[in-house]
Amino acid sequence: MSTLQADNVSVVFPADSGDVHALDKASLTIGEGDFVVALGASGCGKTTLLNAIAGFLAPTEGTIAIDGTPIGGPGADRAVVFQKHALMPWLNVIDNVAFGLQIQGVERAKRYEMANQYLSLLGLEGFETSAVYQLSGGMQQRVGVARALATDPEILLMDKPLGALDALTRESVQEILLRVWSETRKKVFFITHSVEEALFLGTKLILMSPRPGRITHTYDLDFSRRYLRGEPARAIKASQDFIEMREDVLSRIHGDA
Amino acid sequence: MTVEANHKQAGRGIARVLMNIGRRRRPTTEVYGQPGAGRSSLISFATAFVLLLVWWLVTNAELVKPLFLPPPEMVFDKFVEVSSEGFNNATLFEHALQSIMRVFAAFALACVTAIPIGIGMGVNKLMRGLFDPPIEFYRPIPPLAYLPLIIIWFGIGETSKILLIYLGIFAPLALSARAGVRSASIEQIHVAYSFGASRWQVLKHVVFKAALPEILTGMRIAIGFGWTVLVAAEMVAATSGLGYMVLSASEFLNTSVVILGIIVIGFLAYMFDMIMRFIEGKLVPWKGRA
Ligand SMILES: Nc1ncnc2c1ncn2[C@@H]1O[C@H](COP(=O)(O)OP(=O)(O)OP(=O)(O)O)[C@@H](O)[C@H]1O
Ligand SMILES: [Mg+2]
Numbered sequence: 001m002s003t004l005q006a007d008n009v010s011v012v013f014p015a016d017s018g019d020v021h022a023l024d025k026a027s028l029t030i031g032e033g034d035f036v037v038a039l040g041a042s043g044c045g046k047t048t049l050l051n052a053i054a055g056f057l058a059p060t061e062g063t064i065a066i067d068g069t070p071i072g073g074p075g076a077d078r079a080v081v082f083q084k085h086a087l088m089p090w091l092n093v094i095d096n097v098a099f100g101l102q103i104q105g106v107e108r109a110k111r112y113e114m115a116n117q118y119l120s121l122l123g124l125e126g127f128e129t130s131a132v133y134q135l136s137g138g139m140q141q142r143v144g145v146a147r148a149l150a151t152d153p154e155i156l157l158m159d160k161p162l163g164a165l166d167a168l169t170r171e172s173v174q175e176i177l178l179r180v181w182s183e184t185r186k187k188v189f190f191i192t193h194s195v196e197e198a199l200f201l202g203t204k205l206i207l208m209s210p211r212p213g214r215i216t217h218t219y220d221l222d223f224s225r226r227y228l229r230g231e232p233a234r235a236i237k238a239s240q241d242f243i244e245m246r247e248d249v250l251s252r253i254h255g256d257a
Numbered sequence: 258m259t260v261e262a263n264h265k266q267a268g269r270g271i272a273r274v275l276m277n278i279g280r281r282r283r284p285t286t287e288v289y290g291q292p293g294a295g296r297s298s299l300i301s302f303a304t305a306f307v308l309l310l311v312w313w314l315v316t317n318a319e320l321v322k323p324l325f326l327p328p329p330e331m332v333f334d335k336f337v338e339v340s341s342e343g344f345n346n347a348t349l350f351e352h353a354l355q356s357i358m359r360v361f362a363a364f365a366l367a368c369v370t371a372i373p374i375g376i377g378m379g380v381n382k383l384m385r386g387l388f389d390p391p392i393e394f395y396r397p398i399p400p401l402a403y404l405p406l407i408i409i410w411f412g413i414g415e416t417s418k419i420l421l422i423y424l425g426i427f428a429p430l431a432l433s434a435r436a437g438v439r440s441a442s443i444e445q446i447h448v449a450y451s452f453g454a455s456r457w458q459v460l461k462h463v464v465f466k467a468a469l470p471e472i473l474t475g476m477r478i479a480i481g482f483g484w485t486v487l488v489a490a491e492m493v494a495a496t497s498g499l500g501y502m503v504l505s506a507s508e509f510l511n512t513s514v515v516i517l518g519i520i521v522i523g524f525l526a527y528m529f530d531m532i533m534r535f536i537e538g539k540l541v542p543w544k545g546r547a
Binding site for chain 1: 442444445447448449450451452453454458462463466467469541542543546
């Protein structure tokens, strides 16, 4: 199994009004079973870091490697899920989920079989032939997650995947995500603006601060494991250590801003 | 029941029908939806009817001379006459068919050239550099201005007519295809790349698909341009066609045939627009909902 390693990654965007140091010497390890959550003020370089890991942009300095092999662009080992679900409206639900498999040349019967597996994992049975624009926001996001999982990547890169959802839907998709994560044993890099979401989902939390974008603090978490062991989500979120952790994170973020 | 009561009731019935015209089919779930949503066909029919009525009233009250505007019934008589006996050696159907063929030949030719070139311009620097100057240069020039040049180069045959219409269609179609390839969101493109897609796969599976609505809209607009250029094209030594029919009728101050020709061209253009809209609805039901 593999480990993703970002080493002193800097990204500088040249601009007329002076260069933007979107990311400054960020180092990060995402190993087996890690669910890494990134949290920080708007513009602190979270998306930039994700784009660099995904291979959409090359770091100005530093390296990103998987098991020591530097990444040379986007690849099938890293799947992405975006806030704007980025589904293909010309494809129905199952063809959207099977999209990556189609790209990879899997034949139709086989890819439908695999797609069906992930549709049921995310509770989307019965919507195979629906048009994606007729689904609710939460269902669209689940289709996006199913699509990312269907190609069996090593790591899922998610940029505020639940940001557009209402609080209730959001909590239920969070729980679905955790179950899927524990069943599929994927590595996850997850960006959010919600402190609660970050604490509840992650095994590791990185705090980032802007100008220049840096990783300022790292926490190890185990709330998600507690949830998977059977503790109710609401009990976890109401527990003393959860609340203390939340206040600590909040004060650090406000200290930065 | 008295006659009067009967009338009253009939009057109320009519009032109710009239009130319901606006209400029927009103979607109950989307009252606060898109501005202007809902069917407008009833209103359109009413507009057409009122226009016809005004035409009829103005001409039958003899407010204008038939030379300037003949009454609708006279144009209808001409319609029957030209349909059966013909005008200048061809029936209305033959004139119409000739024009449809010209417009369609040009349209088909434009589709197979302008769409690939437009897409190419959208996705490729070299293509954009090559085709941008000529297209942007000739696009705003009225077809009538370069018509003489086309006649000098290609003569007065069918080629020149179709070429003129083709040029009128080409630019808007190429530009819409070029703009269409910008429709795919960066997220959709990134998703495809993250599955290991090649550049060509990204184009085929994402960019071209996302461009389709805009290309279809471009086709609708472009074929409209085709009908606009038709009359100019048929000024060139034509012996049949709707534009030719209108032009030669005008030389004899045969206003009824002129109006008949205009109405038929307008009707055909409208019909093809409806067909294109239907195709749009079938092909890209997701348009504007991505
Ligand atoms: N393509 C670009 N060109 C120039 N500057 C950029 C570009 N992309 C991002 N930036 C700048 O880099 C900085 C970090 O941006 P980034 O998108 O990574 O922030 P973020 O943490 O994802 O913010 P948010 O939480 O609002 O999504 C910002 O100051 C932004 O303006
Ligand atoms: Mg961002």
